[in-house]
């Protein structure tokens with residue numbers, strides 16, 4: 744795995760970074776968003792949705808209670824939040840599995856550590872860590888061979 748760390752000094756900057764990243768994304772792709780409560784995972788997903796075609800004016804809400812929401816962007820983006828889940832059977836009952844493996848979509852997963860299975864090997868991992876009140880370290884981890892993330896991620900600053 745390769746890693747790139749960026750710093751964001753406001754939620755607006757985090758959203759802007761994600762918005763830029765969105766323009767490079769192609770389905771199918773899973774983005775795993777890891778980090779403590781309030782780190783900025785949903786903020787990052789908001790930027791992604793707003794950066795996709797047909798997503799500019801969409802308001803993204805945390806799917807913590809709904810568990811998953813899908814946005815009519817192009818490509819479609821599924822936003823899955825596994826905070827309340829730790830049982831593979833429940834995941835299956837809720838149809839979450841079919842969202843996670845939708846080959847036509849971008850799939851953002853908050854609390855990916857709660858997923859009992861394995862996410863796809865080419866998953867882009869995003870670890871967000873609070874540094875100061877409005878400062879976040881955003882670390883991207885990825886398999887280098889699959890896609891040239893390094894070039895793309897350096898354009899986000």
Ligand SMILES: Nc1ncnc2c1ncn2[C@@H]1O[C@H](COP(=O)(O)OP(=O)(O)OP(=O)(O)O)[C@@H](O)[C@H]1O
Pocket residue numbers: 751752753754755757778779780781782783784785786787805807853876877878879
């Ligand atoms: N640089 C920053 N990047 C992102 N969010 C920031 C930043 N600075 C401050 N914030 C604030 O931190 C909060 C992040 O909330 P958000 O819902 O995105 O977190 P989360 O990681 O999804 O939490 P949860 O695990 O509860 O779903 C927001 O209130 C946001 O305004």
Ligand SMILES: [Mg+2]
Pocket residue numbers: 784785786805824853
């Ligand atoms: Mg969230």
